[in-house]
Amino acid sequence: MTIAAPPTPARRRNNRRRRHGTYGYVFFTPFLVVFAVAIAAPLLYAVYLSFFQDRLVGGNVFVGLDNYRQALTDSLFRAGVGRVALFLAVQVPLMLALALVAALAIDSGRARWSSLFRIGFFVPYAVPSVVAVLMWGYLYGRRFGLVSTIDQWVALPDPLGRSWMLASIGNVVTWEYAGYNMLILYAALRAIPTDIYEAAQVDGAGEFRKAWSIKLPAVRPALLLATVFSIIGSFQLFNEPNVLQSLAPSVVTTSYTPNMYAYNLAFNGQQFNYSAALAVVLGAVTAVIAYAFQRSTKRTP
């Protein structure tokens, strides 16, 4: 995907290495087995199911692409996709910008206590998303938490209300993953050889010039990786809205995100075939967008 590894430089392919090649299969087999059972089989089964429909008359019948046709015109599904697309367009750039600023700041060594910040920002990643949503959800709430307290002095908009819900979810996701992305970018920054900086220093480059001309190009691959994972995460949004649903049932509907819709169709509506079709469409949309993004940024060196 993102980081197509360049072909390993033709190392000495001596006969020995080839002779032991069969052990490659031995070592790879366990992964192949779990891949087949846990990834390939559900995927193929979903595609298979998506071609059928439960009918009142006739039972389970083959319907070809009917489920897909229905999905394309389903206004609830389209609204959900639009919602996560908006989420993606706003939350992902903000979160990655925040992560990049933090990574650059820590790497520059010009802020104090940098290892404290590095660990501190990363801690939320170790917090389960369910717990993260519960904490923020309670903070957002009017009954206790911070918003209700501040609200006594300044009128705040309701974070769990209709117009602010998506932003509130965005805040939770940013809180969870900004530190993780920061760490990936930071690791890339640390890998820049120091003699490049010394050369830049001799040429009279300032901090900003160094950041722009040396550091940003160097973190491109890591930034690309982080972006693709964030795109996938946005389209698959489920945990955060699903947990917030119990705090704001009238705002977070059962079709709030495409994944919630697929889940509720299957488990509350017993529409397994249609739900499988939606999962296939959503997976395909996610993969295409992640791939297109990666292609579009590959041109420049």
Next chain:
Amino acid sequence: MRRRRSNALTAVMVLMLIYTMLPLAWLLISSTKNSSDLFSSFGLWFGHGFHLFDNVHAVVTYDGGIYLRWFVNTLLYAVVGAGGAAIIAALGGYALAKYDFRGRRLLSALVLGAITIPGTALAVPTYLLFSRVGIVNTPWAVLIPALASPFGLYLMRVYAADAIPDELLEAARIDGAGEIRTFFTVSLRLLAPGFVTVLLFALVATWNNYFLPLIVLSDPDWFPLTVGLAHWNSLASGAAGSGATTVSFYPMVITGSLLAIVPLVVAFLLLQRFWQSGLAAGSVKQ
């Protein structure tokens, strides 16, 4: 060269740290309150009494200690799932990095393709398939999907290519060591930082998993903590259809959440030397 410190930059970092720590501080403080304090006192300061131990007691004794059961389940899913995933990823990555065999390029492409398949997109299909086979509502339904970690395998492959010199494997062969023995006695040791990284990230993924267990498990006895806590929350806010809102659940959800995050945070802090170097190798290489 000594760098000049920037106070402005430090201030920005402090603001970000406050943002990061705010919900955690709130959780810590709130876990010492009973439900009436929770509703009446300021969110970021302590209430009238100190009820942390009462809350912990309520959490672990409610419903015959179901919370402890969830804790053990989570531990089982995390240790077996993540441990298995890391070993399988290490074996596979090692195979791709260090052996020439027919179809190697195809399998590499397969792994890279599998990374882009989001796990959550597979959740509903996995349920449908597993219910067909009859393993829903058993630990297998959570464990088997946890074992497949294409990203872990990719990381291990990158790491193995660098960390294990071909010459060393040659030397082991000349000494007459078998390939499998060489892996466990020589290679695995060199792979340790990468292995710990993959293990930790797989541990987070399984410990924090919510969507899949929510779907494939219906018996509360098999719930992991995440599903259990979300269930208590829906009881607290009265969304579970019980009618009456049971506010006494709130302190339990809060304290239960606190107890659920402690093990992973501690694991990350203790093992940071490993995962920071392992992560560097994986994200920088391409």
